[in-house]
Amino acid sequence: MDKSRIAFNRPCVTGKEIEYIKDVIAKGKFSGDNDYTKKCNSWIENKLGCRKVLLTTSGTHALDMMAILIGIKPGDEVIMPSFTFSSTANAFVLRGAKIVFVDVNPDTMNIDEAIVEKAVTEKTKAIVAVHYAGVPCEMDTILSIGEKHHLYVFEDAAQAILSKHKGRFAGTLGNMAALSFHETKNIQCGEGGALLINDPDFIERAEIIREKGTDRSRFFRGEINKYGWVDFGSSYLPGELSAAFLFAQLEIAEEIITDRLESWKAYYMGLNSLQVEGLIQLAKIPEYMSHNGHLFYIKTRDLSERTSLQKYLNENNINCVFHYIPLHSSRAGKKYGRFYGDDSFTTSDSERLLRLPMWYGLKSDQIAHVCEMIKKFYNK
Numbered sequence: 182m183d184k185s186r187i188a189f190n191r192p193c194v195t196g197k198e199i200e201y202i203k204d205v206i207a208k209g210k211f212s213g214d215n216d217y218t219k220k221c222n223s224w225i226e227n228k229l230g231c232r233k234v235l236l237t238t239s240g241t242h243a244l245d246m247m248a249i250l251i252g253i254k255p256g257d258e259v260i261m262p263s264f265t266f267s268s269t270a271n272a273f274v275l276r277g278a279k280i281v282f283v284d285v286n287p288d289t290m291n292i293d294e295a296i297v298e299k300a301v302t303e304k305t306k307a308i309v310a311v312h313y314a315g316v317p318c319e320m321d322t323i324l325s326i327g328e329k330h331h332l333y334v335f336e337d338a339a340q341a342i343l344s345k346h347k348g349r350f351a352g353t354l355g356n357m358a359a360l361s362f363h364e365t366k367n368i369q370c371g372e373g374g375a376l377l378i379n380d381p382d383f384i385e386r387a388e389i390i391r392e393k394g395t396d397r398s399r400f401f402r403g404e405i406n407k408y409g410w411v412d413f414g415s416s417y418l419p420g421e422l423s424a425a426f427l428f429a430q431l432e433i434a435e436e437i438i439t440d441r442l443e444s445w446k447a448y449y450m451g452l453n454s455l456q457v458e459g460l461i462q463l464a465k466i467p468e469y470m471s472h473n474g475h476l477f478y479i480k481t482r483d484l485s486e487r488t489s490l491q492k493y494l495n496e497n498n499i500n501c502v503f504h505y506i507p508l509h510s511s512r513a514g515k516k517y518g519r520f521y522g523d524d525s526f527t528t529s530d531s532e533r534l535l536r537l538p539m540w541y542g543l544k545s546d547q548i549a550h551v552c553e554m555i556k557k558f559y560n561k
C-alpha cells in the first residue's frame with residue numbers, strides 16, 4: 182500500500198474536464214447560460230425528474246434564492262437543524278428571519294421530524310430539511326407538517342446528489358432544493374450549485390432573480406424582443422468554464438457514487454465489530470433511504486476520546502476531521518436564532534463525530550489501513 186498520507190478529501194477529477202473546457206474556449210462563449218450550463222441543467226432535470234433546474238454559483242446562492250423567492254421578511258421564522266452549515270441559516274437571516282433550531286435524530290444527524298411540528302408558531306414560514314451526509318431526512322412527516330400549516334418545505338441537498346427517499350431523488354420532494362458542487366462534494370466544480378424548483382410558481386421569478394433582476398432569460402429564448410430590469414436580483418449564474426468542468430463529472434455521476442458507496446460499505450464492515458462492542462457508533466440508515474456515500478463518520482464515546490483518536494490518526498498519516506459546531510451555540514446563531522426544545526443530541530453527538538477519509542478512487546487497502554489503525558487505538 183502507498184504509505185503516504187491518506188487525505189480526508191481528494192476532489193474528483195474525471196479526465197474529461199479539459200476537453201470540455203477547450204470546447205468552451207473554441208466556441209468563445211464564456212458567460213452563463215450557454216451550452217454547458219444548459220447541458221448541466223437538463224442532465225439534472227432528466228436524471229432527478231425535477232421540474233426546473235438552474236445552475237448557480239454555489240449551494241449557498243441557491244439557498245439565498247429560495248429565501249428571496251418566498252419573500253422572507255423580518256419577523257418570519259424558519260425551522261432547521263442546528264447541526265448544519267452556516268449557509269442554511271444565512272439565506273434566511275439575510276432577509277431578516279429568525280432561525281428556530283431543533284434537535285437532530287442521532288441515527289442520521291438529520292432534523293428530528295418528530296419535533297418539527299412543536300416548533301411551528303404563527304410566524305413560521307418554512308422548514309429546511311438538511312440531508313446530512315447524503316442521507317435523506319424523513320420527508321413524509323416533514324411534508325405533511327408543511328401542508329398542514331401552509332409552510333414551505335425546502336431541501337438543503339448540498340450533500341445529497343442522487344440520494345433517494347423511498348425511490349424518489351433527494352431534491353425533488355420539497356418546494357425547492359439546493360445542490361452544492363463545492364470541491365468537497367461528490368460531484369464538484371470548485372464552487373458551484375443548483376437551485377431545483379419543484380413548484381412551477383417559482384420558475385419565472387427565479388430566472389429573473391438569478392439574472393440581476395432582468396428578464397434576460399426570456400429574451401435569450403426569443404420570447405421577448407428586449408430585456409430590462411423588472412425585479413430585484415443578483416448574479417447567481419456561473420460561467421461556462423465551471424459548467425463545462427461540472428458536466429464532465431455529471432456524465433459519470435453514477436460511477437462516482439457507486440465507488441464511494443463501496444468505500445462506505447467497506448468502512449462499515451471494517452468497523453462494525455467496534456460498534457458491536459459498544460466502543461463506537463456508526464450511522465443507522467433507514468432502509469427506505471438510499472444514500473450517496475458522501476461521508477463516512479464514526480462517533481466516539483465522548484469528546485476527549487474523539488480528540489485523542491483524531492490526534493492518533495493524524496500522527497499516523499490519516500487525515501480525519503470533525504464537522505459542524507452546532508449553529509445555535511455559535512456567536513451568530515445566538516444572535517439570529519433560538520433553540521426549540523431540548524438539545525439532547527445536537528451538541529453531544531456533534532462532539533463525538535469524526536469523519537474518515539472519503540473520496541472517489543479511495544483504495545480498499547487504504548480503507549483497511551484506516552480501520553486497522555482505529556482498531557489499534559481501541560487495542561483491538
Ligand SMILES: Cc1ncc(COP(=O)(O)O)c(C=O)c1O
Nearest residue numbers: 239240241266268339361362363
Ligand atoms: C449542508 C450544506 N448546506 C449548504 C452548503 C453550501 O454550499 P456551497 O459551499 O456550494 O455554497 C454546504 C456546503 O458546504 C453544506 O454542506
